[in-house]
Amino acid sequence: MAGGTLQNTGVDGAAFAGLRHRLLFPSWLTIGVLLVIPVLLMLVYSFLTKEFRGGVVWEFSLAAYDQFFFDRGLFGDEPVKIEWTYINIFIRSIVQASLATVFCLLIGFPTAYYIATRPASSRAIWLFMITVPYWVNLLIRTVSMKFLIRDTGPLNHWLMQAGLISEPFHIINTNIAVQLGLFYSYLPFMVLPIYAAVERFDFALVEAAHDLYANRWTTLRRILIPVVRPGVIAGCILVFVPSLGAFLAPDLLGGAKNFMIGSLIEEQFRGSAGNWPFGAAASMILLSLVLLVLMYYARSESRRP
C-alpha cells in the first residue's frame, strides 16, 4: 500500500531523537568510561588518606593538598608557611612548556608555511618526512636524544672536531636538555595544524595587501597571521598541554634536578614510595591549570566578530 510505504520512510521527530541517542551511545560510553570516570576517580582519590605501601585508605583527608601547598599547614597552631618545592616544580613546568611552545611556533610556523607553499605534488613528501620520526616510540627517541647530546656523544664530538669548543658542552641533565626533548617531541603538533591553515589560505589576499601599500612584514602581521590564527592556536594548545604534563623528557634528559609535574605525578604512583592521594591532587591541580588556559582561549575566541 502506498500510504504504508510513505509512513515507513517518513521519520517523525520523536523517533528521530530516539535514533540519534542510540547512535550517539557508543561515543557517550567511550567518553564516560575513558574520560569522566577516571577523572572523577582521581578527584575522589585526591581527598583520601594515603596507605603506606601505595594505594589508599577510604578516609576523607585534605592532607594531599595541604602537603602540596603548605609547609606548616592551615590546621596547626603555628603561622601558615607556604611549601615552595611543589609550586616551584609547577612554575618550572609552566616555564618549560611555554618555552617549548614558543620554540615550536618559531620553527614550526616557517616550516608549515614552507611546506604549504610548495607545489601540491611535493607537499605530501614534506609532510611524510615530518611524520617519519613518529613511527618510532617516544621513549626510544628520547633515549636516542640522550646519547646524541651527552658529553661524549656525537654532538659534542662534532663541535670539538670543528674547533668550535675545546671542552664538551654540558647539556645533559640541564633545563636545556629538557627543553630540547620537549621541542623535539611536540614540534609536529605545531607544524600540522598550521600547515592545514596556511594551505587553505588564499594567497590572493597577499597581493591585495601589497596593492593597498602594505609591505611584507605588515602583510604577515595583519593578514596572514590573523587569517591562519585558528591553526596557530590549535598548534600552541597541542604543544603546551602535553609539554606541561610530560615526564619522559624531564626524566631521561633532565635528571633528578630538573623535575617537572609529569615526573612528580608519575613518581607518586610508582613502587612503595608512592603517595596516591598526593599524585591525584597534583593531577587535579594540573588539570585545573590546563582548563584555565583552554577556557581563556574559548572566551577570547567567542568575543571575536
Added chain:
Amino acid sequence: MNKLANDNESSAASGVAVQLSKVRKQYGGAIALHDVSLTIQDKEFFTLLGPSGCGKTTLLRIIAGFENVTAGSVYLHGKEIANLPANKRPVNTVFQQYSLFPHMSVLDNILFGLQMRGTPAGQAKKRARAMLELVQLQEFANRLPSQLSGGQQQRVALARALAPEPEVLLLDEPLSALDLKLRQAMRIELKQIQEEAGITFIFVTHDQEEALTMSDRIAVMSAGNVQQVGTSHDIYDAPANRFVADFIGESNLLEAQVLHRIGTEVSCALPGGVQVQAEISADATDVSSGTAGHLCIRPERLRLSMPNDPSLNVLTGVVVRQIYLGTDTQLVVKLAEGQVVQVRTQNAEHNSALPTAGSSVDLTIQPGGVRFLSA
C-alpha cells in the same frame, strides 16, 4: 607626483596617466606579451578586451606591480615604475574574486589602504565612510565580507580600492562573478563612479558588451598583441583586421579582391564576380588593386531588397534558416557563390512576413556598411 616627468619626454605632456613602452613578458620560452605599447589618458575609462589567454590580465598585473616586465618600460604620470614594488605604486586593484580580507569588517577593509598610507585616523574614518556612501553600503560597515552577497562584496572591493585615492584604478574582470541583471546595473554604476571620482580606470574584460557600454577607449588584444585601440565606434564600425571584426559583434567575412582604390574607397570583386564598394582605413597603405583580403559586413547592414533591383552592392541568395530573436530576426542566407551570411532585421520595421527558408532573396548593403580588411 610628476617631478620625474622629464625623465621621459614622450609622456611628459600632462594628460597621460599610464604609458607602456614595448612591454614584453616572457614565461620561459612562452611569450605572453609581444612588445606592447599603449598610452592611456588621464581620467579615461580604458578597457583591455580580448579572449582568455590574450595577455590582458598579465598587462594589468604588470601595471599593478604583481608581475615584472621581461623588457620595456611602464610609466605612471611620466614616472618609470617598472621596478617599483606593488606596495609603492599609487595604483589600486579591484580583483576578480574581490580578495576582501575575511577577518576584517567592511569598514576595516576599506580603512586598510588608508592606514598603510599613514592617513591620520580621523581623516581615514571620514574617507572610508564617504566611500561606503559612494557604493551605498553605509549600514553594512560592521559586517564581515562573508555576511555580504556577491554584489555587495564587489562594491566593498571597489570602495576599498578607491579609498586611498589611487592615480589609476585597475579592475580585473570585476563583474564576471555577478549574475546578468546585476552585471548590467553595475556597468552603468561603475561608469558613474568613474566620472564622479575623476580617476583613470583600466578595466580588463572578455565581455565585449561590457567594453562597448563603459569604455572611452578600448584596446582589443589577442595572443599577446594589441590588435586595435579606439573608441567603441571605431572598433565596431572600422575594425582594423579580421580578428577584431570577428571578436567584436557578429560579422560576415567574405573573401574579396581589390579592383581599384581611390583614397579610403575601394572597389572589390567577390569570387562570383559581384562588385562591392567598401571603405578602407587610411593607414592601410599596402592595399592597392590586386590585394586579396576580406570584406566585413555587419549583419544589420544587410537589407532585404526587392528581387532584380539593379543597384550596386547587391548579393543574391537563398534563405537557409529564419531565427526569431524578439526585437530582431536573423536570417541565414546562402549566397549564389556558396558563402553563408547572417542578416539581421528589426522586427518593428517589417509589416509583411519575412522570407522563410527556401525562398530567394536579394540583399543590399547599406552604404558605409562594408570594410575591406587586408589582414
